[in-house]
Amino acid sequence: MSSAVRPERGPAAAAGTRPGGPHRALLPLGIVLGGAALTLLLQVVFDPFSTHVPLCLVHQLTGIECPGCGATRAVHALLAGDLLLALRNNVLIVVALPLTVAGFVFWTARRVQGRTTDLMPSPGVVLVLAAIVGIFTVLRNLPAFWFIAPTSLVGA
Numbered sequence: 001m002s003s004a005v006r007p008e009r010g011p012a013a014a015a016g017t018r019p020g021g022p023h024r025a026l027l028p029l030g031i032v033l034g035g036a037a038l039t040l041l042l043q044v045v046f047d048p049f050s051t052h053v054p055l056c057l058v059h060q061l062t063g064i065e066c067p068g069c070g071a072t073r074a075v076h077a078l079l080a081g082d083l084l085l086a087l088r089n090n091v092l093i094v095v096a097l098p099l100t101v102a103g104f105v106f107w108t109a110r111r112v113q114g115r116t117t118d119l120m121p122s123p124g125v126v127l128v129l130a131a132i133v134g135i136f137t138v139l140r141n142l143p144a145f146w147f148i149a150p151t152s153l154v155g156a
């Protein structure tokens, strides 16, 4: 097999480029459509504010609100158009969602242009993100920061 048939293994790969084109948006589009379909299905059939489903093992075993606790309720509230309720249930998710969407759009644009993207953040960024998540986890379990702990479930 020649390098003309599989250019991603040739000099273009070494330079961080691949043949671009609209077809390179199909994978991101499939991810978006699949995620949107699953999210909308869950939005219709499941109300996390009235249904108690023990999704968090950490909370079930320890009573500690982990950084992900309230994420389902936050996304549900966002999709219902209630930003304040979403922020109240998990501010970290509400802040992370637009950043994730921006990163996804950036990745898609680079794919279409035929440019590769290293999706791994630098160790410094990972350290800062871990610190934010750690501080958020500690604070939301302190009574003084009740406003960043998720709301209680109905009947729970």
Ligand SMILES: [Zn+2]
Binding pocket: 056, 057, 058, 059, 064, 065, 066, 067, 068, 069, 070
């Ligand atoms: Zn949790």
